[in-house]
Structure formats: structure tokens, C-alpha cells
Amino acid sequence: MADVAIIAGSASDEHIVEKARAVLKENNVLFDYAVLSAHRNPDELDEYVNSSDAKVFICIAGLSAALPGVVASRTKKPVIGVPVSGTLGGLDALLSIVQMPRGVPVACVGIDNGANAAHLALKILKALETE
Amino acid sequence: MADVAIIAGSASDEHIVEKARAVLKENNVLFDYAVLSAHRNPDELDEYVNSSDAKVFICIAGLSAALPGVVASRTKKPVIGVPVSGTLGGLDALLSIVQMPRGVPVACVGIDNGANAAHLALKILKALETE
Amino acid sequence: MADVAIIAGSASDEHIVEKARAVLKENNVLFDYAVLSAHRNPDELDEYVNSSDAKVFICIAGLSAALPGVVASRTKKPVIGVPVSGTLGGLDALLSIVQMPRGVPVACVGIDNGANAAHLALKILKALETE
Amino acid sequence: MADVAIIAGSASDEHIVEKARAVLKENNVLFDYAVLSAHRNPDELDEYVNSSDAKVFICIAGLSAALPGVVASRTKKPVIGVPVSGTLGGLDALLSIVQMPRGVPVACVGIDNGANAAHLALKILKALETE
Amino acid sequence: MADVAIIAGSASDEHIVEKARAVLKENNVLFDYAVLSAHRNPDELDEYVNSSDAKVFICIAGLSAALPGVVASRTKKPVIGVPVSGTLGGLDALLSIVQMPRGVPVACVGIDNGANAAHLALKILKALETE
């Protein structure tokens, strides 16, 4: 039983994933972690999202970062996206994650800022607790 | 008693606010609305944020859009930011909203995309309900 | 029986779709056309792609343009992507389409350049004919 | 009694702060220095600004650099902002600092250019002396 | 006897100049105004700057906006620069004005924000008065 599910688009995003994990651990939040590409593992990704009981998803991806948007289109739960920097400094992933079409929102945080994705997840979970 | 508080940084952001309001109304969500600049009305803003019982904040601002970040630094609740476009197509507001420092996250949605801010607020509120 | 399948991410992309259609008609190429969002209609999109006998796909999308990449991850056929311009002049859609991860290529053409997507499809089809 | 107050948004901006300090020292200008984030220490920041007798403020910050604007909204004295570079080369901090709304100006200098912030402060202080 | 000297690089910048003038008039500040290009009228510009008794300069320019920097290199007084937008949304003028070399600072305000240039000049003049 995990409250947060972290999905990275590629094993090379591990250094950003680690920042999110550290914040969640510090705050004793249970989480799952998987490396699943929206483009290379679409079916496994669907299955992972559908079978997860997490309350919030954190999706970490670089380049044409479709992962957060694809997850957001498959779940009713809030999805947080973290753009990962590359040769364009992360501008490509930032725009890919944040410029979602009407009706399928992603909550985008700063470039390479895995820690803030975890802090945002914490804020949402705390709101749940105080209900 | 409002579930969502919408704050616009300027009366000129009204056309984007309207997109958020329309989605919230359609979904029968109660909301408050205020025009308060982080730079021109800092004390009124503090008071508004502290006295609000909203579960989620939506902050809509253009240019050097400090509003969402300032609200995020004053509340433990989730804050959603909407960048408003100007001569740079909204890139200035987007970067000002999304590139928050570690520990003070803002959930940024797309440029001028007031509708998605409301949809994201709905996702968070629904998560609360299903608790 | 269509040789080319055109998919637009939104009905608002129609003016770019028309440029592609005009070139295909001029060259007597049979084509199908559907409006299907990668984010709002993922299942219909999968079904459309899987049941199509087109030899080439043209995907037209703006903002966080995940459509071409999602189609490319679902078919072994060549996928051509057309970025549609918005407040950022199309830079968002361009980067979302072209910066695909290793192994899932999209053939990106210029911003709003529906005509060139059709011309590229024609080049690929002509290569097939000369086999 | 300091003529200039230097505020950095983060301890990691120290290398840029040092450039400003060196110029002020060379010119025998008295200055205070504090590390206070607009987002993480809003109340301490308010207190620091209100209790300062500096004639000019220099605010140094990266990312979504709200610090100079927040200080400018809290004082009637001139505020100089220095954007600090990160993965986007400082474009994010530059736009966050310079694109202030009407009525709350910040005097922005170049990216990572702590020296010029000090030189600008000197020009303002010299104008005071010649009165 | 003017406290502020406004210089525009081109007669086509008049709409931005007007925003600065309106703020200065409202605040009963005396000002001079000249249209002098750093590139087309370098000698007249030198003479104007040297013979002026203004305490602050406001320089308004678009494109490769060398005007504020050239004035800053000719006077010991504070120089405020206003970038004017064109086909690149003002990014060209912004970078030309703000990225000054060490030792020759310009106080840059927002794109097309003539009002804030005047507000910044007012802050500097008020600091003088309270001496």
C-alpha cells in the first residue's frame, strides 16, 4: 500500500528520482517506484497506473516528456510532472509537460526539481488527512 | 464556505479567470475570487490566504508572476499557478511560476490555461472525497 | 483502403489539416481523417491506429503535442508529426514532437506545415511504388 | 549603519554575492548581508527589510527569483536585482526579476553580474552625496 | 532644470515614452525629453548627456538597444533602460540592455514598461530628498 507512485521515463532519470524519494522517506510516506516509458512500455504503464492504489502520481521525464500527460489521461488522480534537463536545459521537457490540453491537467514543478514534486505530493496528502 | 480560492494578480487577467470559473461552476464547486497582487497588495494577500478555508488555491498571474509562489509560501495547502501570456508569449510567467525553490512547490499548468487549473483542483478535491 | 491516415489532436487544428489534405488530393492519394486526442481519447486512438491499413500516419497537434509520439509507440509504420503554433509560436509543440526518446522516432516537419507532412508521406509512398 | 543591504535568496548564491561585496569593499561602502528566501523566510525577510536603514537594496536570486520584487513591494527604497544562472542559463531568473508589474519597479542587472549591482548601488549613493 | 532626462532611441518608441511621462507628470517631476539614437546621433547624444543636469536618465530603445549602455558609459549618474518589443517580443532589446559588462551598470526594467522606469526614477529621487 503506497500513497505515492513515482514513475520515471528512463533509468537515466534516476538522479532526479532520488531527490523525490529522499523527501518522501524523510516524511515517512510510503511510495512505489517504477521505470516505465510512455513510448516504449505503453501497455505496462497502463497496467501499472490502473492497478496502483496510490493517491498521487509523480512522473519524471526528459525530452519530449509525454509520460505525465499520458498518466493523467489514464487516471482521475492528481499527476505531478518533473521535467528533466538535457541539451536545451530542460525547456523541451518543461513545455511538453506543462502545455497540456484542456481537461487533462498535469501539475508541473521546476526543471530537475524532484524534491518539489515530493513536497507537492505531501501538501496534497496532508489536505487529505485534515479532511 | 468555498472549496477553491481563485486569486488573480491583476484585473487584466479576468479572461483567464473566467475559464477557471466556468469549469468550477459546471462541476458545482464553491469558490471565492479576489484580485490581489503579490507586489501591490502583499498585506491584503496575506490576510486573504490566512483567513481562507479553501482546500486548494488557484493563482493566475502574468509577467514576473510571483503570486503563486508567494501564496505557496504562506499556506500549507496545494497552490496551482496559471501563467498569463504577454509580449513573450507567456514564457516569462511560466518560468516565474514553475521554477520554485526546493520546499515551496507550485503546481503549474499551461499558459493561459485557466480551465486546467480548475480541472486540477477538481482532481485534488475528488481525491479528498474518496478518502 | 487509405494509404495515409491523418489524425488531428483537436478540431481546432483543422486549418493545418486542410493543407495536408489539399496536397494529398492533388496527388490522388487516398486518406482517412480522424480527430482523436492522445490525452482525451486514448482508447479510441489505439483502436484507430491498430485497425488502420494506412502505410503512413500524419499526426497534427499543438501545445504538449504527445499525439505523434503516442501513435509512433503503437505502430511499426512511419509517423509524421506536424507542430501547430500557439502563444509560443509553436516552439512547445515542435519540441514535444521532435525530442522523442531513443527507439521511438517521429518524423517532424515544420510548424503549421501540413503541406510538407503530405509531401513527406508522398515521398515515402513513392519509394514503396518503385520497389 | 549600512548604506547597502545585500540579500541572497539562497546560500548557494554566495559566489555571486562575493562579486558585489568585493566592489563595495573596494569603494569603502558599508553593507549588511543576509541570506533570506522570499519563499522560505517571508516573515524574517519583512522584518529585515523594515528594520534596515540601508539606502539601497541588492537582491540576488536564481530560478523563480521572486526576492527582488517582494523586497521592492515592502520598501520605498530602490531595489537592484541580480539573476543567478542555472540549467536555463539564467533566463528564468532574469525574466522573473525584470518583468515586474506597473508600480513596483526592480532595477535588474545582468545574469550573475553581482559586480554591476554594486556599481549601480554606488551610482545611486554618489547621486545622494552630491545633493 | 529637469530632475529626469528621458531619451528615446527612435520616434517610434513614443508610445512607451508616454507611459513614463504620465507617471512623472502625476508626481510633479520635471523632465526633459529627446529622441537621440546611440547609433545615428552619437555626437548629439554625448552633448545632450554631458550638458544635462538631470539626476537620473531613462533610456528607451528597441532591437539592439545600445542606448542605455552608451549613456551609462558617458555619465556617472544612474541610467534606467526600457526594452521595447518587436518581432521577438522584446527579448532582443531586453538582453541588449541588461547584459552590460562589469563596471558599466544599467538598471533594466520590464519590456515596454515605461511606467516602471518612471517609478524607479521616483524611488531614486525620493531617496535623495530624504538625505
Place this chain on the structure above:
Amino acid sequence: MADVAIIAGSASDEHIVEKARAVLKENNVLFDYAVLSAHRNPDELDEYVNSSDAKVFICIAGLSAALPGVVASRTKKPVIGVPVSGTLGGLDALLSIVQMPRGVPVACVGIDNGANAAHLALKILKALETE
């Protein structure tokens, strides 16, 4: 007899060429390779393109990357372009390759993504086989 012709604009693009070659070798595709600049070797380039029996061209170039477009203007076969990154992170080469005029399409893949150029060539060749 090669199915794919790889052309690099400069010997310094070798590290990106290698990524394309590796994918083609893994898939047992025969290919030719030449270093020919559109600007420095225009006649040799024409000759190489005209005498080639390749079914698909892969053109790899940085800076003002005219190579893919020039090849596309000289052949009826599909041309794939790979932008190579430099001080601007590859934005210059990307825009030079993708923004082709109507009627002369280039299939652009991601910055430095030689592997995807090869994967796209494979998709086109497989389409040929299944005819």
C-alpha cells in the same frame, strides 16, 4: 548496394553518426557513409546524392544545418535530418532542419539523436518490404 546513405556535414559530427551506424548494423541494414558539407562540398554532394541507390538518406549536421534540406531538394527519396548540438544546445540546427519551405520536406528527429534517425529509416524500409 546500400539501403541507407548517411551523410555528415562535418567530421566533428562523428559521435552522432556512430549512434545511427550502431542501430543500422544491429539490424543488418547496409549503408554508405560520407562526410560532405552542403556549403563546402556542394558539387561532390550533388554527385554523391545523384549516384546513390540508397532508399533513404540520413543527414547529420550542426549550426546552420542546410545539409538535409539541400539533399531533399536534390532527390525524390525521403531525407531524415539530425540536428547536432552546439553552444545553443542544438536549437539552431533543429530550426534550420525542420522549418523547410512548402514542397521540400525533411523528416527531422531529435537533437543529437542519431539512433532515432536510423530507427526511422528502418520503419520506412520495413514498410517497403511488406509491400
Place this chain on the structure above:
Amino acid sequence: MADVAIIAGSASDEHIVEKARAVLKENNVLFDYAVLSAHRNPDELDEYVNSSDAKVFICIAGLSAALPGVVASRTKKPVIGVPVSGTLGGLDALLSIVQMPRGVPVACVGIDNGANAAHLALKILKALETE
């Protein structure tokens, strides 16, 4: 006998061409004018360049503006490039024209600035006269 040859990449660049022509006419410089695309009319372009007795070339093009570079690779005479603006404000054409590889220089002037191309040609022709 023309001293300057103006080449536009497309008939749609006519409004920029007119700015160059006006300056040349005012200064009584003889010039030729042709519309020839580097991509659509490569052979006519070669012939035009080789048979011209102009001392300076002015090449005007938008998008992936290969024209100036291709002309520069075909002649030993100085080539001036003018980027024409589109959805990206001319950044695409600017980078395509200015970022030429070592050994094949183009003299790039400002976006849409046909007048300055003519003024630069005049400076070069005057240098010739004073020999």
C-alpha cells in the same frame, strides 16, 4: 550591369525586398532581382549566381533560410543575408543564416531589415570606389 543582386527565397518575402530596393534606388545603385529558392530552384539559382556580375549579393529568406549560405558556397563575392520573420518571430531564419560553418561566411543583418542589407551593400561598394 548591376552592382547588387537581390535574391528572395519566396515571392512572399516581397515586402522585405522592397525595403532593400528603396535604399538602393535612393542611392542610384543598379541592381538585379530574382525570386529563386535554394530548395525549389537549385539549378536556376546556381546559374543565376554564376552568370551574375554583381559585386555583392543580398539574399532574403524565412524559415530554414538556406538561401544565403547556399549562394555563399557558390560565389567568392560577399553575401548578405536577411532573415524574414514568421511564427517564431524570425529566430529560425536568423539562426539558419548566421550560424554558418567555418570557411563559408554570410553577413547577416537584422530580422526583416531589408534596408540594412542595402546599407551594408552600399558600404562595401563605397569601399570599392575609394580604392
Place this chain on the structure above:
Amino acid sequence: MADVAIIAGSASDEHIVEKARAVLKENNVLFDYAVLSAHRNPDELDEYVNSSDAKVFICIAGLSAALPGVVASRTKKPVIGVPVSGTLGGLDALLSIVQMPRGVPVACVGIDNGANAAHLALKILKALETE
């Protein structure tokens, strides 16, 4: 007696100056070289430009690169500008150099491309010889 005058805005541009010098030496062109900032040494710069008998100027500068434009405003001879890269990859210097106002052209070459400045100067000098 030098045919080309090279001016660098700062001693830190030396590595780009060297590229220009190497090409001029290889081609036996006589040249002068000075380090003079448009902002820090305006009078020495004027004097240097006015007293020079060079036929072409090459001006190399980074950041808010006013040098080429200031020289162009002081001489009737052709001026070539070379943008030097910094935290923004040279985009600041490129726009500062190329976006000159009507009537004062600068011939801009690629970022850090001192070699092409020399090659362009050679093309202009050869045109002079063949007169």
C-alpha cells in the same frame, strides 16, 4: 598599414580573436588588433576607429555586445560583428549585434566564429582587388 582592424570588447574574448587572426595570417593579410570596450573606453575607441586606415573592421564582443554597432556608427567602412558565447550560449550577444536599427548595418557572423569574420573580411578585400 593594416587592411583589417580587429577590436575585442574584452581581454577575455582572446580565444575568439585568435581564430580570426589565424585566418588572416594564413592569407597574408595585414591587421591591427586592440582591446577596447564600447562602454569602458568610448573615447579611445573613437580615436582608434577614426585614425585607422583599415578597410574593414572586425569587432568581437559578448553579452550586451554594443561594440560592433558603436564602431559602425563611427565609420563608413564595413563592420563585421562576432558574438561571443556566455551563460545564454551567445544568444544575448547575437541579438545585440545583429538587430541594428535602420541605416547602421553590422555584418554579423556566427557565435564564437572568429574564423568566419576573417573569411568575410577576405571576401570583401578580394572584391576590392578585382576592381
